[in-house]
Amino acid sequence: MADGLFAPGTVVPAHPLALDESGGIDWVSQRALTRYYLDAGAHGLAVGVHTTQFALHEDPALLADVWAAAAEDASAAERPVGLIAGVRGTASTARIEAGVAGGLGYQAALLSPAPGSTDDDILRMAESVGEVLPVIGFYMQDDVGGRYLGVDFWRALFAQPAVIGVKIAAFDRYRTGEVVRALLESGRDDIALLTGNDDSIVGDLATTYRGDVDGVQQSASFVGGLLGQWAIGTRAAVELSARVVDARNSGTVPSELLTQGTWITEINSAVFDTQHGFAGCVAGVNEVLRQQGLVRTSLCLDPVERLSPGQQEAIAEARRRYPELLDEAFVAENLERWRS
Template sequence: MSVTLNPKVKKLLHEGTVIPAHPLALNDGRKLDEKRQRMLTQYYTASGAGGIAVGVHTTQFEIRDKGIDLYEPVLRLAVEEVEKVMQGQPFIKVAGVAGPTSQGLKEAETAKNLGYDLALVSMGGLSDLDEKTHLERVRTISEVIPVFGFYLQPAVGGRVFSYDFWRKFAEIPNLYAIKLAPFDRYHTSDVVRAVCESSRGKEIALYTGNDDNIVGDLLTEYRFEINRRIVTKQIVGGLLGQWAVWTSKAVELLSQVKKARSQGVIPVDLLTLGAELTDANSALFDPVNGFKGSIAGINEVLRRQGLLQTNLCLNPKERLSPGQATEIDRIYRQHPHLQDDSFVAENVTKWCSEESAKHH
């Protein structure tokens, strides 16, 4: 099997699309709820998302732990649902890959064998590695599967990388996209400039992971003078935990953004919507408590919609922070236009019955 990206997938990646970070469905006993895990994938495909990212932070890193061993099963369930629904239509399947090089390679092999298109390679939790070793690790993984780079914010286990690091990173031959999630405009700009200055600038699609600045990132055209010519670059889509909820609304939003970009006129209400989305994200991601409730916050919205049974996480310490449920109530009250509860309500019975029909 060659390590190239399917041209149709590459085209969709560069056009820009909505890629939700896929949560993990657990029952009351903190065991995998296979029925609802499949339903979630159906929700994302029905919402019009152009891909999903599985095995990422939102899916919970503990799926890899010995005794839990859910990495392969959860990746497989998502692929099965996508293949059933999409039937060969382009859909970007991204697998989260983490850990030291040996673990990363093993996960990359698993993802490739299951039919994933790209590996979102996390550089979190590897504080002992210097930048050179990080580059070697990503290069090694890219020889197994095409890579989606990932700038993870320091508050949740990431670290700051130098401009020079990203400049070399952009030259990795099998790198096709970078998720920018440093939650910091200076660091975001570093990566965009590094990609523009590289020889592979046109090959790399940029995706926002800055859940606190989604609309701003998507509307901004970056411009740099490089070797006496102007080079521009756009963040074309998002791979986001925030887009794991209210996904059909995220698809509408990206469509509005693309229209504004093509017309060269940004409606003021789109900026207001961006601020509202940031406010909503503050309730879901729990930045006031150092993002401790971020996964539980996403799960709580999906639970309220009937897509999940519980908001539980594999790690009992990962739960809603005190006052977070009240904050979620507030954003529901203040920004009702952001949520897609009616879309879910119309379809959830169908998704549920399709599940039942398959297993009887």
């Protein structure tokens, strides 16, 4: 399943949620975003994930409507588009969500456990959801609600046959290495590594991990990324990801690609609001899209999630400095059509 859903260089935007000034869904903008990602060449869409706002899961009917809208547009594309549903909460609630998403054509579920979940809770969640849809594990950084998940946890998760991938968004090289080590030890070559480390996207994609497992050299590489960062500059992301993976496979990664990686990290610092401990990360993605005209507001369902002081200006400066990496011309040329 992983091979069919995740080809080398895979770019999966974490789909935002577009709200109007009253806080309701702005369906014109929501569909415009999906059309942007499809025209940009995204290989899949992740809907109902952190960037779509976890608060959306408090309204199951609305969540289903958002899933359905993205699935409808994806089904009209002239190429295969993978659909990944973010499922949230306990083992039972996530299983119900996975059933709804599967009925709408989603092919896998990205796990977002309930706050305070133990390792065993998450493993039960994975097992329960895995009876409905293939499972993608999620290592979320501490600043936005994640926590440390040790090697033993990843060994146990990778032992579940329904697991086809893992999104590593720990924003920590040590923790990233531990997940890869557990994967190498698992002996499985059908689990896709997806970077969610927005601070090291190119570094992840450019790296081949190798290690000795019982006297045998094993290797693993990130097949692509599932990222909130790829919800902006998606066309540039598709082009860059393909170039990095090709360079990695050739054995020579040009320094110019690594330099571009530092530019993306600089953009991410403004968008994800590192100056304020990532407080404005979801609103920041929305703000880029608002400034570009794709959505009408940067509002979030949870009023606590908002832009931080100075973040709007920092995003505008990032757009000025790196227009190619943020698809400025591409968006301007197609905006009217996507919103029609």
